[in-house]
Amino acid sequence: AQKITQTQPGMFVxxxxxxxxxxxxxxxxxxxxxxxxKQPSSGEMIFLIYQxxxxxxxxxxxxxxxxxxxxxxxxxxxxxxxxLGDSAMYFCAMRERFTGTASKLTFGTGTRLQVxx
Amino acid sequence: xxxxxxxxxxxxxxRGTSLTIxxxxxxxxxxxxxxxxxxxxxxxxxxxxxxxxxxTYESGFVIDKFPISRPNLTFSTLTVxxxxxxxxxIYLCSVANPGQNxxxxxxxxxxxxxxx
Numbered sequence: 001a002q003k004i005t006q007t008q009p010g011m012f013v014x015x016x017x018x019x020x021x022x023x024x025x026x027x028x029x030x031x032x033x034x035x036x037x038k039q040p041s042s043g044e045m046i047f048l049i050y051q052x053x054x055x056x057x058x059x060x061x062x063x064x065x066x067x068x069x070x071x072x073x074x075x076x077x078x079x080x081x082x083x084l085g086d087s088a089m090y091f092c093a094m095r096e097r098f099t100g101t102a103s104k105l106t107f108g109t110g111t112r113l114q115v116x117x
Numbered sequence: 118x119x120x121x122x123x124x125x126x127x128x129x130x131x132r133g134t135s136l137t138i139x140x141x142x143x144x145x146x147x148x149x150x151x152x153x154x155x156x157x158x159x160x161x162x163x164x165x166x167x168x169x170x171x172x173t174y175e176s177g178f179v180i181d182k183f184p185i186s187r188p189n190l191t192f193s194t195l196t197v198x199x200x201x202x203x204x205x206x207i208y209l210c211s212v213a214n215p216g217q218n219x220x221x222x223x224x225x226x227x228x229x230x231x232x233x
Contacts, residue, residue, distance in 0.1 A: 035222070043207050045160075045224035091159065095222075104150065104175075105211075105222060107159040 003027065004094050004108035011113050013082045020067070021077040021111045023092030032096045034075040035105065036066065039089040048090075051075055082115045089113075119144055123210055123225035130200055130232050137196045138228045140210030145190035147214050150222075151183070154207040163208075166193040200232045 005024045013019035025034065036048040051059045051066045059066040067076040079086055089112050093105040120143040130136050140149065149166040164172040164185055172185035187193040197204050210225040 037224070043227040043229055045209060045211075045227070047221050047223060050221055093160075104162045104165070105160070107161075109159050 003096075003106045004092055006092055006108035006111050008111045009109070011111055012116055013079075013113065014116055015082055015084060017082055018078060018080045019082055019113065021079070021090050021092075021113065023075045023077065023108060025073050025075060025092075025094050027073075027094065027096050029096045032094055034066070034068070035093040035095070036064070036075075036077045037091045037093065038086075039091060039110070041088070045091070049077065079113075084115050084117075087113060087115045119146060119212055119214075119223050121210060121212060121223060121225035123228055125228055126226060127229040128231070130230065132201055132232060134200055135196055135198045136200065136230060137194050138208055138210075140193045140195070140225055142191045142212055146212040147190070148212065149187060149193045150211040150213075151185060151193075151195045152209045152211060152224075154209065154227075156205065160209065163195070166195075197230065200230075202232045205230055205232045 003026050007022055011019060032053045034051045038046045038048055049059050049061045049064045049066050051068045058068050063080045065078045067078055089110045091110045092108040095105050122141045124139045128136055151163040152160045153163050154160045162175050163178045163183055164174040166172050166185050166187040168187045168190055182198055184196045195208060208228045208230060211222050213222045
């Protein structure tokens with residue numbers, strides 16, 4: 001079974017509008033972390049936002065917010081006031097357990113976001 | 118956040134040759150990882166680079182093909198050996214510091230490798 005599922009291979013949004021990128025996850029580990037990364041065409045991976053499984057509030061970082069619904073195992077990324085520079089691939093990722101000796105991320109397949117005028 | 122420099126940023130290589138990718142961090146980090154992103158695909162962890170000991174490889178990746186060094190807490194290399202066109206990918210270095218903003222794993226700018 002897929003650990004991280006991103007069902008939207010591509011999305012379009014008009015400039016200045018808000019957009020939600022979907023992410024669902026599957027884990028039996030009570031302690032996990034969820035990440036969103038942005039990958040522009042240059043290839044670098046840019047950290048956007050993090051949500052811990054025990055965090056009481058939804059994470060926010062500037063124009064990015066994470067709609068964390070634990071019971072539904074979803075962690076959707078909301079980008080407000082979209083800008084042309086937001087056009088990129090967006091990856092959702094999960095870290096299931098941090099042991100101090102091994103911590104790895106499992107990535108979804110990504111959503112390509114295109115911001116239009 | 119840590120500043121991570123990766124070199125080279127891109128390369129075109131001949132089949133059968135090897136390429137070593139360097140990852141330099143501007144501060145000491147506990148954990149360093151190497152990921153691969155094949156064209157149009159998501160990221161897959163190759164291995165965890167351990168300082169002073171052999172790297173820990175994920176299923177499907179072996180040391181003979183992807184030897185890794187980590188001589189200190191700020192530097193690591195990944196070698197892609199005996200390359201074939203199937204090795205054409207983006208290779209990314211990632212770092213984390215447990216207990217110090219450990220929620221955030223940062224990535225280098227990546228190395229885009231094309232094998233002819």
